[in-house]
């Protein structure tokens with residue numbers, strides 16, 4: 054039978070062999086989520102934050118038809134420099150196709166969860182998960198990230214779902230799928246660039262140990278799927294909802310007018326919001342990813 058072609062970096066291999074905490078990181082945020090060279094800077098800083106937290110970072114990407122679990126700095130730089138049009142944006146449907154055809158691809162939250170689970174990594178840090186897009190009642194555009202949270206046993210630390218989405222509907226779908234949505238240290242579900250969404254989070258936890266214990270119990274009960282930890286952006290880095298919401302509305306209107314659809318929607322919106330906020334949205338995005346990386350390292354250290 055064909056085996057999954059996994060290539061571990063020496064550092065990640067050693068950590069997994071020794072049972073040390075490892076945190077997975079995705080690559081779509083590098084190739085499609087942020088512009089060069091901020092994307093490389095972010096990727097390096099996030100890896101450093103995880104190391105400072107006492108865990109080993111494992112950035113995941115598909116290169117030359119192999120699943121790389123942990124990338125060296127040269128590989129990270131090469132991926133960050135590659136134009137988005139030359140890298141496949143991979144989710145559950147296209148991950149095997151990319152690997153089988155020997156291509157290069159960046160893993161979204163869904164694909165990173167699949168690869169992390171294959172590698173035995175149980176915690177993953179990112180910015181914000183994909184979710185139910187606004188107008189989904191007509192477009193049916195719902196990210197495969199939501200379904201993946203119900204399938205792959207990985208705890209995903211994010212600053213909620215991106216505020217470009219329909220957050221109430223995203224929470225409804227997560228509930229239907231049986232995904233625990235855990236706000237960290239507050240009652241509200243955070244809204245990516247802002248700490249508050251005005252929506253109550255279904256669950257709240259205040260320590261990494263509680264989150265790790267819940268993941269362990271999920272496994273003990275034989276329940277498939279992971280957990281979404283919604284970690285609010287630090288106060289000093291947030292953009293108030295009153296400022297970011299009109300910008301989101303404008304970017305959404307432009308996407309609709311230009312007929313942007315499917316996998317292009319999220320990268321288009323993030324880059325337009327970056328331009329419209331003169332870079333402020335990117336600074337906040339980087340700050341929230343770093344904050345998530347620090348929490349993920351603590352959760353990984355608390356897992357059995």
Ligand code: PSU
Pocket residue numbers: 079081082085086087160161162163179180181182183184196197198315316317318319323338342
């Ligand atoms: N977090 C960020 N920026 C990003 C992403 C996450 O701060 O660009 C990526 C993730 O890879 C996530 C994807 O899976 O955005 C969502 O894309 P879509 O809405 O097309 O499912």
